[in-house]
Structures are given as C-alpha cells and as structure tokens.
Amino acid sequence: MKKTKRTIEIYDTTLRDGAQGAGVSFSGSSRLKLLQRLDQLGVHYIEGGYAASSKRDMAFFREARKLRLSHAKLAAFGSTRRRGVRVSADDGVRLLLEAGTPVVTIVGKSSELHVRDVLKTGRKENLAMISDTVRYLKERGRQVFFDAEHFFDGYKAGAEFAMATLRAAVDAGCDGVVLCDTNGGMLPHEVFGITSAVTAALDLPVGIHTHDDGGMAAANSVEAVRAGASQVQGTVNGYGERCGNANLCTILPTLVLKMKKTCMSAQKLKELRDVSVFVDELLNLRPASRQPYVGVNAFAHKGGMHVNAIQKNPCTFEHVKPESVGNRRQVLLSEGSGKSSVLLKAVELGVGGVRKSSEELREILKSLKDLESKGYAYEAADASFRILVKKLLKKHKPFFELEGFRVIVEKRGKDEPCLSEATIKVRVKDEVAHTAGEGNGPVDALDHALRKALVRFYPEIAEVVLTDFKVRILDPEEATAATTRVLIESSDGESSWGTVGVSHNIIEASWEALVDSMEYRLFKEEEKAAKSRKRRRKA
C-alpha cells in the first residue's frame, strides 16, 4: 500500500474469509492451486488462513512457504492478543509468527459497543491489545496490517474511540489500517464520508474490507477508493459468510477499466473470467450466471431490439468490452428474437451459408417461433439450435435412426427398490443395433442403452458425459399431463454443449435432448475430420 503513487493494491482473502461461506470448502491441494493462480493473476496480497483456527491452516502455511510467488505476498490472519495476557505468552500471536509469512493481518475491535459486549473489557485494555500486538509483530520483521473490525459502525457510534484504535495501531508502527464493514450494513455515502475522514487524518495507507449483506460491498469498496483508500480486500466471486465478501471480480475491472487506477495490467485483467470459473471448479460450485463482468450471461442479449442495437453499436447494451475481462458476447434465442439474432447466432456457432435476406433465414425463423411456442428454448441449448439449422438447411445427415425404444420402471413391493430398464433399437449405417441398459431411473437407463447401441459405430460417444440435467414443467396447471422441457448439458472434456427436448412425456423429452447431444458430438467429429482432410489436400 503506497499512498504516494496511489497504486490500488488487491488483498485477496478467498482462502480465509471466503472459506466462511456456506458450501465453500477447499481441499489442501486446491488451496495451493488457488494460491498460485491468484499470484499469476497479479493480486498483491493473498491471505492464506487464520493461523490459530486450525491445524489445516498451519499445514497450508508450511506448504505455501515452499512455493516461490512471483507477484503476491502471502499473509496470515489472526487476532490481537487476548485481554489480560502478555503478548509474548499469547498462543494466537505465537502461531501467527509460526506461519512464517512476510505479512500478518491482525483483527481488533474498533467499536466501543463490541469492546463492551463481546470482548467484555475496557477501552484502555482494548487499545493496549492492539498496540502490544502490532509492536511485537513489527519487532519480529513482519509487514503488519490492522483490520479494524466493525470500524464504520464504531465510528458512527463514537468517532473519537474508533480513531483512537487506529492511532494505537499506527503509533505501534503498523504498515496500514483496514476499515472493515464487518456486518455489511453500510451505505456507499457513509463509507465515502468516514473513509475520507480517516485518510485525511492518517498519514499511512488505508484499506477497505466490506461484506455484501446490504448488496453494497462492491459499491462501498469503490467509494472507499474514491475517498483515498489504497488497498481493497475481497474474494473471488464474492464468496464469504452470509451474503459474501466484496467480489474482486466486480471491483477489479471497475478500478482498472472505469476508474483508470493503477492496479492490474489490462492484459492480466483478461484472465479474470478464467480465474472466476477456476475457483467455482475448485469448489465444485455452480457459477453465478448473472455475475457482473465474468458471469456467462454478463454479455448475453435476448431481446430482438437489443440485439439489433448491439450490432449497430456495441456500447448501447455493453458497458465494457466482454474481451477486456476474458468474457464473450452471447446471443440468446427466444420468442421475440428477430432475424438479426438468429443470424448472429448462426455465425457465432459457425453454421455457414445463411444470409440475412435469404429464404432459408426466414424458414429458420418460422420454425424457431413454432418450436418455441411448443415450449422449446434454445438459450441454453446451442447444440440443439445448431442441429435444427442444419436440418432446415438440409445439411443434416442423421447418424442413426430410431426404430423404437421401450422403458420399463418396475417396483415389486413397498420397500423394494425401483428398477429401470430400457431397450432400444436404432438403425446405424444400414445395420440394426438392438441393446438394453439399466440405470438409476428411466432416463439413465435410456442413456446407457443408447450409448451401447452407438459406441460400436462411433467410439467417440464413449467420451460424452452428461453433466447437467434440468426438468421444467411448462404448464404446471396441467399437472401430470403437463408439457415437460428437458435441458441436458454434455461434455467431452474438451468442450460442453446444451440440448433440449420437449414433450408431454418426460421420457420422450429426455430422449430428444439425449439424441441431440449425441448427434452434436458426432457432428463435431465429422467437422474435425473434414478440416483435417482439407488441410491434407492443401499440403
């Protein structure tokens, strides 16, 4: 945190405060992976854990010390010494030193209410706890940050005491103070006002640490920077307790692209979406599709009018360039999609030979509207859309033809397990394959039988894994006779694609989506083969 140049430094606490979130848990090796990924991205500090809280955190620090970080400094988190204990005799402080990190961040109380109600001690002892701990750690060569817990609430209740806690840290030699909105309840103008008062009063770097309970964490961080703060603490994807911490994936591009702060290079910023997805994968959590900047829908356009405007001038509905954060524009197809969206989509998917004025485009549009009125939705089913277009352009050569299938679900008694069996008959390359499969449910059984039938002819089918399965009842008032839409997401380890099926019968809807998924994979193979043939011919 260098105040003079006003570089804004990023302090990542995904591994510590982020891990407090419901459902967030890092394995030992994934912690190390994230540490390296964040270092590569170019954040300035990485908080690895709470030294005193668990043996796992200490084990992480032992491993992390062995790594050579190229950019970031590793930080350990801990509390000030306990009340009434000599700092040299405090276990937490000892562990903080044992973590062996160049940076330590200690949290202390800065609100009189909390000193009284939670700590159950007096003002004087609280100030001594802060200064004793800072001094002790500084004497042992650490870079020390003081996290002022509940600072804003404390300041509002009594500015004089809150400032005294910061001064205790400053006078003891700390390298920066961090103002925390611990319960996440502040409003942006309050953060701006109070941070301005602090940066005016103190001659050392000031940081900001916010939570999103009021939905203001990113705004509050930005306002603090405007008020002179030079360190921003947060987590990737905003993970953290309750509503989460300040989301670095939101704040970073705002600082760099909009506020033109020196913070991270434009080149590095392009890795942001990658890092966001990487963390979700490490945690096996579903990415937030609407997440600003990095979400899969952040640059997805649905309305026909909007798509039209985007073509004329992208900044009409895009506040920054999608590529600047490693994201991309997407056109969602839906009712109300006009010609331009369909055309854009076709181009995006690499379906050639469609022109804006063509008869074919009109036909695609007509079919699309017809299918959508039946309940098909292509927003999450690129692959089905592509197959549809190929069919309409008569470029679709079916890889197999269904002769029939039968699914049997049977239960032999109240406490007996439910058995599912499927038989399937398909014609492939003039042969008939008749196979059977069982599974955890009727669709699983059908999937197994279909694979068995196809894999002999198309070995690449073995690579296809179904990664997501969604069922939606379209007119629920029709109850069990309602129309069902099934969306399937598949992957072959290289890319992933979505397909859709619609029917009154959930099995049939699932069948449609399954078939599209397999066909899409076969198309991919076919195109690959065609490309390499072309290349060979050229050579």
Add this chain to the structure above:
Amino acid sequence: MKKTKRTIEIYDTTLRDGAQGAGVSFSGSSRLKLLQRLDQLGVHYIEGGYAASSKRDMAFFREARKLRLSHAKLAAFGSTRRRGVRVSADDGVRLLLEAGTPVVTIVGKSSELHVRDVLKTGRKENLAMISDTVRYLKERGRQVFFDAEHFFDGYKAGAEFAMATLRAAVDAGCDGVVLCDTNGGMLPHEVFGITSAVTAALDLPVGIHTHDDGGMAAANSVEAVRAGASQVQGTVNGYGERCGNANLCTILPTLVLKMKKTCMSAQKLKELRDVSVFVDELLNLRPASRQPYVGVNAFAHKGGMHVNAIQKNPCTFEHVKPESVGNRRQVLLSEGSGKSSVLLKAVELGVGGVRKSSEELREILKSLKDLESKGYAYEAADASFRILVKKLLKKHKPFFELEGFRVIVEKRGKDEPCLSEATIKVRVKDEVAHTAGEGNGPVDALDHALRKALVRFYPEIAEVVLTDFKVRILDPEEATAATTRVLIESSDGESSWGTVGVSHNIIEASWEALVDSMEYRLFKEEEKAAKSRKRRRKA
C-alpha cells in the same frame, strides 16, 4: 411519484424487463399470480409487459384489466412513435392504448450517440418523437412516464441534449421522467451527481432505472434517491437481461429500514422473503442463497466465534433484524435449533399430541433432518409433513399397501407417438386391486391406474385433481442419475395440499408424492367422519 411528500414509489418491472433475463419465462397464469402478489405486497406500479412486442403481452393486459388491484396501478410499456410516422398512425402507440392500463411508460432516446447510431435520425425528430407521443397519450387520459434510455451515458456525452429530451417530455405534460442506466455501467457517485442536477432543474418527479452490469444497480438506485429521485424501478430478485435489473428485494429494505423513507410499511416488508421465494417458485429457478436480506444464507452463521458473538449481541454480525424482511437467523451445523418451529408447524397443521419436551418431538426432528438431508423439502408440502408426523406418532393407518407397479413407455418409430402404460397392484381392506392405466406420460399413466384401484373403495378419490407438478433436480451434476424431487399440488375443490417425493428415479419420486396426496385426502375424509360421529354422540 409525489415529489412534495417525497414518498418513494416502487415501480416493479419483473413481468417486462425481468422477463428479458436468461431462463426467465412466465406462463400466462403465473403472470396474473405475480401481479396479484405484488399488489398485495404494496408496490405502487406494476409494469405488465411490452404492448407491441407480442400477442401474449396483450392477452395478459386483457386478463389483468379484469382484476381489481388494491394498491398498485398497472402500467404498459412501449416506445415513442417511430421516426417519420404520425403518432396517431403508429402501431406501437395504438397497442399501448389498447392495453387499457391507467399508466403507460414510454421509452425514448436521450443520448445523441444513440439517436445517430441506432435510431439513425436527427436531434429534432427525436425530440418530436418524445413530445408527440407523450402529448397523444396524455390527451387520452393516461398517466405517462418517460423512460430516458441511456440517460447517464447521454448526459456525460452531452448534458444539454440529454436535458432537452427530458424537457420535451415535461413540456408535453408527462407525469414523471425516469433516468435509465441502460447498459448498467454507471458508478454511484456519477448517478448521484447527474440525478442531483436533474432534480434541481426539473419540477416534477424523477425516477431511477438501473441495471447490474457493474454490480452497482442497488447502490446506484439508493444514490439516486439520495439525490432526490422519488421512483425506483426494479425487479424481484433482480431478474433481468445480462446481469439483471436493480433488485427490489435489496433496495426496498434499504429504503425502509436504513434510510427511513416512506415507501412501504414495516409490516408489509415482512412479506419480502415470501415474495422472493414465490417468484423463484413461479419460474422454477433456484433461489440465490447469498441474496442480500432474503437469501437463505443472508443470516446464516458458520464461524463458531461469530455464533458466539451473535448470541452476545446480534448486531455484531447482522445489519438488520432477519424478521424485518421475513427471514430468519440460521446457525449452520448446529443441532436442536428447529424444535420450536417443528412444534409450531405440527400445531398449525392440527397434528395433536406432540409436546415440546417429548421424546416424540425429538424423534420427529431427527427424522426431519434425516429426510431433509436426502432432499425432501416440506415448505410446500404440508400434507407430506403431516403424514410423516402421523407415521412417527404411530397414528398412521395405511389406507392401502403397494404390492407393485410397472410403468412402460414405448416408442415404435421416430415419428410415432410415445405411449405410456402403467399397471398397479395394491392391497386395500384385504382385497387386491390390480389395474392398468394409460396417460400422456409415465406419471400420468401411474396416476390413472392408482385412481382406478382406489376409487372403488374410496369414492372421494374421484374428486382429487392434481393441479401442479414440479420437478427439481437436486444434484444436477449427476446428470441423468441425479436425485429428483417432485412436488405435487392437489385439490378437491374445497382445499388444496402439497406433497413431496424424492428418489434417484423420477417415477418413484412422483409415485411417493402421488401416494401422499391420495392418503392426505383419505385422512381428511376420516377426520370428517370422526367429527360427525362425535357430534352425533353429543346430540
């Protein structure tokens, strides 16, 4: 929008702008349900749709006009007249009037860039498009709002032209102007500055309409209110295109609880979490667990230290009282916290004989936790919960016992219809009923077969109608082998009830929910009979 009293009015656009979100699609009846729920909540305006965009939107307005709203005014959305067209000859404007709503909101350009690049016309024609349309609609008795599209970008590029577009609307008699951050890219301080300039210059109500592309939608709305805006436009759960619209579930409690604005009563605000969950259920979308105020984790505490502090003083880690928005505190990974709520629920459902200290209550709690960890959810399945309690209290006398069922789904060729047949064998009152049924899908067939088997013994089964059927995949990553939760809603014309089933097999999960539904109806009959016997004995 009354500027004098500075009541902050809420303008909900979930049904229009919210429906632009990926995955957001309302069925006809769910639109009407949401309209009524929002009216009941107490928002001031509800935008029902884009009159000119689809026949479905016009059909909605026809139905909506028949409803008597108690608080909200219904609004239709549309554009200013097209360039070069007489307003009286403009189809969009005609449809806007045909919608027959008391309020119309028209969107027009307020940025020179967009007038030039998207509209491809000049300044003068743009201003005429605005004033012609406003005047025409005012003359026909409508309350008219002018949505100034891209206002903030436009103002930054040229304040004079942006203000001229607002003045054109004001001079033509509009009732309010709404400043739109259409691409969602503004920062809070910019919104504050520009909105302040507008409210200082104009003597009529000013509204704010923001998008969340920069993660600032809620903060920007709040800053606009601080700058004098008196109408806030947004959507429930922030649904909307790309990253979504301003989230009313975040803004409403901020305005009421933190900024003490006159906007909605504290009593009504307690319905907020209900409304949030209601919309997710309507859309069959997974609720955002970290959503501020209303998310299931918004007041969930994980860290042991935090839980301890919370017990000493809740405001340490809670910025508002959870109950103030109808939410509740949750301690993750703690036992025994649900006793009183289970008891309350049992009493509410009229299941007698459970006392707070009883062994039975402990057992119910244990089973409930066990079942919930398997994926059962009882919030919308009162009837299943009641049957569960009866079973555990050994008060459950099965009305029938399953000996077995078999469901066959068969397809005989690519273009042949899919046939579903179910056979079922149940033991009722020492007799065995073996029946067959067919249907639109496997569950429909099963339903028909089960009814046939039971109706001979229990004629009241004939009255049961399944009114809703919901399928949710609980661990979608398991794809077709995932756990499935089925929720069924049933009615007998007198009352309605919900039941739940969970299994890897969708047929089995549906079967469970079906059986609970039938049993619940039979319980009802039994209780009625018992009551009338009692009455007769007394007489």
